[in-house]
Amino acid sequence: MILSKTGEMPTIDPRVLRYSLSVSLTVGLYGIAFGAASIASGFSVLQSCLFSLLTFTGASQFAAVGVVASGGTAFAAISAATLLGTRNALYGMQMAPLLENRGLNKLIAAHITIDESTGVALSQIEQGASSMRQGFWLTGLGVFLFWNLFTLLGALGAKQLGTPASWGLDAGVPAAFLGLLWLRLTSNFLRLVALAAMIFTVVVTPWMPAGLPIISATLVAVVAGWSERSSQS
Amino acid sequence: MWVVLFCTSALALLTKLGGHYVPASWLSNPRLQRINALIPIALLSALVVAEALTNKTKLVLDHRLAGVAVALVALMAKMPFPVVVLSAVFTSAFIYHWH
Structure with a gap:
């Protein structure tokens, strides 16, 4: 997909690849925290994994399971998660002219339009449009891979542990929110x-x-x- | 649970797709841009409080707050994210079992 937009075969810039990989792996590790939080909120392992596959925007996923955990209604959970995801629309507006995708590629590009893919793409602005596109696709797909892998591990791990409170998992969720907030x-x-x-x-x-x-x-x-x-x- | 899962996912994708189809000129209202930039901050702040201090509609002080307080210290000491979360988890678990 990195290659298919204009037909040309750009060689992948090793610097972009290294950067994308390190971002993907670091962010993907947060997936453990999400998997555990989701289980602690009462979701099953399957549901936790589907969240990461289908919703695929970390803060919204944490919000959805967090509101459910605090006893909120489905409506409250969905609204909080959706409002938290509105920034992805802004990212999409910035990325669409750069990517010039159509059809299925556009759908996949939209799905991986998140903080990290947009961030890495924008960080390559001085290297030109080709590097920016590579940064977007490599980071988006890389985060997708690791985020889902680590969600599964986190969910399975938490499932083994039993009562969330006795392992401190109920404090891990607000601590994760605080960490996400801190960066901003x-x-x-x-x-x-x-x-x-x-x-x-x-x-x-x-x-x-x-x-x-x-x-x-x-x-x-x-x-x-x-x-x-x-x-x- | 399933409703939350699928509605959240569908709306998340629609939001992302919307951005790809809407022309960038819609972004031009600076007031809207500022509000949009502040929404994640307000929501994450509210989520920290809701998860650390409340149980349904009651405010409660328990092991979770202790965990989050330690996480705050870890953040101020510029610790990496996993250390922050784990420090909260260990503190909270310790207090939960201790009292």
Whole structure:
């Protein structure tokens, strides 16, 4: 697929390959955490694996099983996961003109449009469009391979362990969210938004059905984004 | 469970496909862009709290919060992701069995 778009056979840049592989493997390892979290939330091994195969966007998967684990409704779980995945649409808008795929290739390209494939593609911007395309495909497919492999291992491992709480797995899920969040807190304004969303969630939790506080925290993002220009220098 | 699995998957793919079919000019509203960039931060923050501090609609302080507190320390010490998660897991399991 890396080769089929324009018909030419570009040689794979070894630097892009190395970079894509290291990203794929590192990110793929998080799949263990997802597999374990999914089992801890009451999903089966098959369901956990299908999540990684079909949903294939890590934060949304964690959100879906996380909301279910906290007693939220199916609607709350699906909404939280979908809202968390909206950034993939933005990535798609950036990648589509670069990839120029059609038909099945476009469908596969869309499925592997995630943080990492887009990130690696954009990091190759100085090397030109061919390197960017290679970065996108190699990273997207690489993450897909390792993410699914490690989800299976994590799910099987967690299944062997039994009660999630007695192994601390119920703390692993929020810790994973905190880790994902941490990477994004690159300015004081963003830290403030995170803190506001946390306080908001604590305050509204006793007053709302389970799962709803998570979705309504997007209000914090809307308010903050709306007024950002005036509050940020 | 199956409903959550398949609806989440279908909507995730539709979102991704939508991005590939929509012209980039839709991106031009800076206010929308800013809000979109902030949504993951708000949602992840809410998820940390919901998973560490709540049980259904109650706020509870238990072994999970201790685990997340240790994870926070690990993050501040710039530890890699697996170490962060494992430190939370071990702390939480230790406290769960200890009390």
